[in-house]
């Protein structure tokens with residue numbers, strides 16, 4: 001028996017057992033699996049922070065409340081193409097996919113190799129493309145994957161700790177690739193992103209999300225038509 005067959009037959013047995021289980025037990029099993037996955041992601045995220053604190057910029061993933069604020073700010077219910085910069089271990093990515101239309105595309109660009117590999121292994125969604133690399137090359141990644149101009153870019157990458165020229169290149173790239181009327185939404189502990197993005201995209205709407213550790217600023221720019 002191949003390894004895959006072995007796993008498939010186990011998965012088949014597990015599915016059959018779940019199908020026969022009473023609804024309450026099934027629900028408990030599901031929430032236990034969800035809790036275990038969330039715990040694993042938190043541990044992986046913390047490890048990523050310890051290895052590269054200036055790139056990861058936070059010790060735990062974003063809260064569900066912040067995820068929903070980002071969904072609304074970027075108008076994801078109507079998005080055709082979203083670029084996510086810095087998906088980390090994928091909590092935000094899953095929330096965005098849940099909100100996006102069935103025909104939409106999400107290009108997730110992640111610098112950290114471990115996070116990118118984890119994303120590829122854990123999220124199976126035909127709408128998702130994961131690229132391991134820097135946000136400096138959004139245009140090239142969109143072209144390589146045959147994707148249209150995004151109507152939203154959402155970014156959690158820490159602009160305050162990256163070299164100024166890299167931050168400026170990323171901001172210029174975002175402004176260049178966004179579709180007319182598209183939105184750039186950045187959630188950040190510190191305000192530096194505005195110094196980089198406003199010269200290209202004008203004034204941002206500024207909000208705070210305090211139900212997050214730590215509380216973050218949420219900036220939303222809308223590109224002119």
Ligand SMILES: C[S@@+](CC[C@H](N)C(=O)[O-])C[C@H]1O[C@@H](n2cnc3c(N)ncnc32)[C@H](O)[C@@H]1O
Nearest residue numbers: 061062086087088092110111112134135156157
């Ligand atoms: C604050 S974490 C956000 C993780 C996740 N989206 C969340 O909200 O829980 C920032 C992420 O940006 C990634 N990152 C930092 N610089 C980057 C760059 N230049 N290009 C792409 N990703 C980058 C880090 O590896 C990290 O995963």
